[in-house]
Amino acid sequence: MGTSTPGESGALVTVRIGVLGVGRIGRMHADIIANETDGAEVAAVFDVNVAAAAEVADSLRVPVMSIDKILESDSVDAVAICSSTDTHVELIARAAAAGKAIFCEKPISLDIAEVDKALSAVREHGVAFMVGFNRRFDPTHAAVQEAVSSGRVGDPHIARISSRDPAPPPVEYIKVSGGIFVDMMIHDFDMARFVVGSPVTEVYATGAVRIDPAIGEAGDLDTAVVTLTHANGCITTIDNSRQAVYGYDQRMEVLGSTGMAVSENPMKNAAVVYSATERQGSVLPYFFLDRYTDSYRGEWQAFVRYAREGGSSPVSGEDGRAPVAIGIAAWESYRLGTPVTLSDG
Structure with missing residues (x-):
């Protein structure tokens, strides 16, 4: 090139x-x-x-x-x-x-x-330094963020994020991953800050082992829900599952004072078949690359512009730090059974 x-x-x-x-x-x-x-x-x-x-x-x-x-x-x-x-x-x-x-x-x-x-x-x-939180560059997620930041939905009141994998990763990976809050949900912590446009001040986490006992034996959870309170008063709920048998499920919505913005799942294809007794559509993508290839392309385009032209990082070091802090607080909250206050989320 x-x-x-x-x-x-x-x-x-x-x-x-x-x-x-x-x-x-x-x-x-x-x-x-x-x-x-x-x-x-x-x-x-x-x-x-x-x-x-x-x-x-x-x-x-x-x-x-x-x-x-x-x-x-x-x-x-x-x-x-x-x-x-x-x-x-x-x-x-x-x-x-x-x-x-x-x-x-x-x-x-x-x-x-x-x-x-x-x-x-x-x-x-x-x-120049940029962290690889690719989901910020997904066109549908980015459209939700734009709707919030532009004021089109008013003041954000409630955000909801669902991230569910079609199958768990190998247990050997889980043992070194940092666990569901720092490995898997870290993307959602980043998206919550990005979409709501406000840092996180409190974390409350709960979870369970509902899919594979070996995941629990490795010291992790495979099913988890976290509630985040943001500095602007918005409340975000995030649910993660290591196994959604119907596919790779990635959804988000923000309810504001004057409207709502939603990022739905794209289907594998847009075809719908009708008969006298049923309406049948496609299934969800199964692999993360099927869902997020466009976001990875956008991420690299953003990095190259930044490396060439300078300016603010598209995903700064502080953007990379905060989700780790939230993930660590989530583990603390889960173990204590109480909300944990954050000063750097």
Whole structure:
């Protein structure tokens, strides 16, 4: 997609991105950068799984490089950190010191002190930094946010978010994920702040193991409901389930003083069949990529504009920090059985 020579304004014409981690999510990001994002190209890839790195590199016709080489290279302008969560903070600090623009998958870390350490490095070196909360860029969710922020539904009173996966992840993943509140519901905590347009001041969480006892034995829940109170007085309820047998269920609504905005599920297709006895439509998408591919495209378009033109981060470090704080408070609330007050949500 061209070279990374500066344009007349000094901004990069093409942002050359090194992808750190090419497992399932990193491979998807690399493909979108290479094939669907104007003004960006994959400069190199890295993964601890040498075979996976080689496979992605071969498919995109880019080199495999070590992390050191990617960070040292003058042919790399930015990095996409798509490796395991426990590597994020170190990679953010190293990339910031190297002067690279940074995209980091969520969460920054499972530990608030570590999140703060990463954000301190970003501020110290003054680099562009964006967190991968892709659902902000889903067209239907974004339309709900616009309806609230523009005042079309008046003052927000109640928000509701449902996020239900079609099947649980492997138990081995659950053991290291941070649990349902920090792994799965973290997206919904971000969406609550984004759509309502107000920080969270109180968290009340409840949950259960209703799907697989092995999830409980791993120290997690598979069914959970959280109530958030926002600084502007709005109340958000979020429900999560690790298994909705009918598909990948993602819905949202905001009730305001003068109206309501709703983001419904898209069906796999829009066909409806009528007969003398029934009306039959399609089913929900089953896989998260079927539902959110457009949001990932929008996320990368936003990052490239930000890396090229500067300005405010589309999803800032503070936006990345707050959902982690809310998730930690949700676990505390669940264990105590009482609401937990937040000062940094």
